[in-house]
Amino acid sequence: MNEPIYDWAGSNQEGCHFTPSQASALYAQMINAAKGKPYKISMFEMGAAEAEIEDGKETLINRYLAAIMDNKTNSAYFDSVSMHSYWSNKERKELCREFINSRYPGMNIACTEYCQMYNDWSTGVHDISEKVIGTKEANGYEIVYGLEMARTVYEDLTALNATEWSWWLGVSTGYYPDGLVYIDNQGIDHNVIETTKRLWCLGNFSKFINEGAKRADVSTIDGKLLSTAFINKNGSVVIVFINRNAKAVTTNICLKGFNNYKAYETSAVKDLALVKSGEFENGTALTVPAESVVSVIVTK
Numbered sequence: 001m002n003e004p005i006y007d008w009a010g011s012n013q014e015g016c017h018f019t020p021s022q023a024s025a026l027y028a029q030m031i032n033a034a035k036g037k038p039y040k041i042s043m044f045e046m047g048a049a050e051a052e053i054e055d056g057k058e059t060l061i062n063r064y065l066a067a068i069m070d071n072k073t074n075s076a077y078f079d080s081v082s083m084h085s086y087w088s089n090k091e092r093k094e095l096c097r098e099f100i101n102s103r104y105p106g107m108n109i110a111c112t113e114y115c116q117m118y119n120d121w122s123t124g125v126h127d128i129s130e131k132v133i134g135t136k137e138a139n140g141y142e143i144v145y146g147l148e149m150a151r152t153v154y155e156d157l158t159a160l161n162a163t164e165w166s167w168w169l170g171v172s173t174g175y176y177p178d179g180l181v182y183i184d185n186q187g188i189d190h191n192v193i194e195t196t197k198r199l200w201c202l203g204n205f206s207k208f209i210n211e212g213a214k215r216a217d218v219s220t221i222d223g224k225l226l227s228t229a230f231i232n233k234n235g236s237v238v239i240v241f242i243n244r245n246a247k248a249v250t251t252n253i254c255l256k257g258f259n260n261y262k263a264y265e266t267s268a269v270k271d272l273a274l275v276k277s278g279e280f281e282n283g284t285a286l287t288v289p290a291e292s293v294v295s296v297i298v299t300k
Contacts, residue, residue: 124148
């Protein structure tokens with residue numbers, strides 16, 4: 001169910017409206033029909049991360065989750081809810097995670113859709129993109145778009161503790177900041193291929209953090225340098241640094257029991273490029289360039 005909370009009547013946009021009671025009844029039927037089948041049903045895709053109460057009012061996620069999970073068939077089946085990363089800042093995501101933890105302990109959150117829509121105040125590029133609507137520049141090729149997308153990924157992985165994350169479109173035509181890769185405006189000449197910095201910044205996460213990795217605690221002295229870390233099943237540690245500032249930041253990687261490392265940079269001049277590698281020692285220094293995303297992979 002794609003964003004059932006919204007009324008999609010008369011819209012050209014994809015959507016799937018259900019009331020909370022309708023959604024609950026349909027899921028119960030789907031779950032019963034899926035018994036013994038080689039797939040799993042995912043719970044509805046919420047349009048934004050919401051807490052139970054906002055501005056003194058009950059939110060839609062509370063109403064939908066309550067209706068769905070009050071059904072015993074549903075509550076025994078679902079261990080994850082899907083959300084989209086629109087319309088939500090870090091504080092709202094933290095409140096949402098607290099609500100899920102308190103009301104539905106053990107429930108995971110999957111972030112299943114996001115792009116940098118013009119009318120979404122939380123994108124970090126809202127003021128820039130509004131000025132170029134309808135032009136090729138609206139696609140958002142520059143590093144600022146990649147950095148702000150990386151910030152959103154970081155907030156979803158940390159504030160929401162999301163177990164997965166998906167961008168909206170891999171390949172796009174037209175003029176809109178919704179793609180990672182663009183082909184010509186008419187979608188005819190597939191030899192014309194342009195990549196965005198979003199593609200490479202997303203690669204700083206997806207290329208190195210493997211399925212089944214566990215998020216680890218990580219901190220930096222410089223609060224302006226965002227960081228998140230994961231331990232892969234093979235024992236390697238991946239740390240993704242996001243520096244949205246105009247100056248480079250130097251930090252030290254403090255890990256014991258590891259021997260080698262590699263660092264990959266995405267910036268205005270580099271696309272997921274290998275910039276450092278060699279023997280690793282506890283406290284190894286790393287400089288994260290201005291306006292860049294750097295992934296460090298540390299191995300034994």
